[in-house]
Amino acid sequence: MILQVKGLTKRFGGLTAVFDVTFDIPEGQILGLIGPNGAGKTTLFNCINGVYAPEEGRVIFRGQDMTGWKPYRVARLGLARTHQIVKPLSELTAKQNVMVGACFGREEHSLAGAAKIADEVLEFVGLFERAEQLAGNLNVAQKKRLELARALASRPYLLLLDEVLAGLNISEITTMLEIIRKIRDQGITILMIEHVMHAIMNVSERILVMDFGELIAKGTPEEIANNERVIEAYLGDPKLAARLMQQNDQQGMEVYDDTGNS
C-alpha cells in the first residue's frame, strides 16, 4: 500500500468537511475519487498533502506517518498534486514553473538538472513549444497541463490530480487521459478527483465515492455504477448509471457533469 488513510476527519468550526474516511491505495493503480460538489473531495486532498492538518486520523505514505506535516515536507517525500483552480506562477516562464517542481520536489535537483527534467516533462505533456512563455499567458488547457508538468517534474511516487479534465474540450480530454495512462505506466500511482464521469469510469481501476464528507462506497467502476447508495446519493437517476456504462463500452465521448445533465 503506497498510501493509507485511516479515520481522517477535518472540521471547519461546526462543519465537518471530511468524516472518518479510511482507504488504501495499492501501488501502480489509478484510483478515482468522485462525489457531488461539496462532498469534501478537495478537502480530503488538502488533508493528505498537508495544506490542512486533520483533527483526527492518520495519513501514512510509504510507511511514513506524515499526518499534519507541512505541504513542502510532504512534497519532498514524493507526493505531488495539481490544483482544481490552477495556480500558475504567472510571471515565471512555463519552464521555470516546472523547474520549481524539479528543484524542490523529491529529488531536489540543481538548476541545471532541473532544466533538463523540465524539458523532458514539458515535451511529455505537450508544452515544449511554450517553454519560454510566461505561465500567466497560457490558456486554460495549457495551464492544466503545466500543473501536471510541475507535479511530474518532482518525480513523485504518488500523484493527486484534482479535476485536471474540468474545463477541457473533448479532444483535450482524450489527450489528457492518454497522458494520465502513460504516467501510470511509468509506475506512478494516481489518485484523481473527477467530474467527467465517462472518463473516470474508463481510466480508474477502482473508485471511491464521497458524499457529505463521508466515504459511501468503494469498488471497481462496474460495482460503483451499480451500487444503489451511489446511484441514490450521487447520480440521482438510477437509469443514468446504465447509460454511462453503455457509453463506456462504446467509448462515447459525451461529457456529463456531476448532476448528470449533459
Add this chain to the structure above:
Amino acid sequence: MKNWRNHLGLLIPVLSIVGIAIGVRITGNPATREVFFTVLKAIALASSLNIILGYTGYVSFAHIVFFGLGGYVGFYFMSVRGWSLWLAMLMGGLAAGALAFLLGRAILHLRGAYFALATIGVNAAMQAFINNFEPFGGPIGMTLNFQVYQQYGGAAKALEMTFYVLVVLTLIVVMVSYLVKTSKFGLGLLAIREDEDAAEVMGVAAPNAKTWAYVISAILPGIVGALFFFKNGNIEPHDAFPLASSIEMIVMVMLGGQGTVLGPILGATVYQRMRGSLLTSAIFKNIQLSVAGALLLLIVLFVPAGVVGWLRNRFPKLRRVLQ
C-alpha cells in the same frame, strides 16, 4: 562562470558601479564624490530591499531600520569601545541580520498587507526603543571623537576612503543580488512571490526561504549604516530611522523594476538625482516627498513592472542582458 554569456546580466550592473567610481576618481572633486556617495548608498539599500520586495514579494516598510540599527551598533563599538571601522561594520551587519532573523520568525508568516503593516510597527518601535536606550545615548545619540579619524590618515582621507569602501560594498550587494536571483534559492523565492501556497505544495520550504531572504536583504544595509555614520561623525534616532527613507527605497525599487538586478540600480540613481534637484529647487524643496508619493502612484498605476521590467516585457531579446 563556465560560460560568460550566461552572465551577461551581471555586466551592466557591475559596469555602471565601476563607472561611477572611475568617474568620481577622474574628476577628483569632493562635491561630486559626495553626490555619488548618496547615489551608491541608495543603490546598495534599494538592491538589498529588492531581495525581499522584488524577489520574494514581501513589502517591507521598515528596511531603513536595518540601516539605522547597523549604524547604531557599529557606532557604539567605534565610539564607546574604540573598535576599528572594519569590525564595527561587521558588527553592524550582524546586528541587522540577527534582527531580520528574529523579525522573520515573528512576522514573515503574515501575508500581504498584514506583513507591510507589521513592518511599519517595527520602524516605530525601533525608533522609540533607541530613543530610550541609554547606552546608545538615548534621544541625543552619540558623537564620534575626531581623533578616531587619525588612524585612517585624517578626516579628509577617511572621508575619501569611505567612498571607495562604499563602492566595494555596493558591488558586493549587486553581485549577491544577481547570485540570489540566478540560484535555486532564488527560484524558490520567485515561486513564493508568485504563489506561496503553490510553492509550498511543490516543496519550497517557504518559512525558511523567506527568513533567509530577509536576513540577506538586511545584512548589507546594516554594514552600510555603520559606514555611513562613521562618515557622518554623529548619530541620532531621527537620522537613523526615518520612515520616509523606507518609503523612498520602495519607490526606487519600483521605479527601476522590482525583481530585476538592474532595476534598483537604475531606480536608485534616477530617484536620488531627482531628489537632489528637487531639494535645491525653490518650489519643491519642502514637498519633495510628495513627489516621491506621486511617482509611486504613477508607477503602480501605469508601469508596475518598472523601467527595466517594462523593457524586458517589450523587448524579450534584451532579457539576457537586462537581468
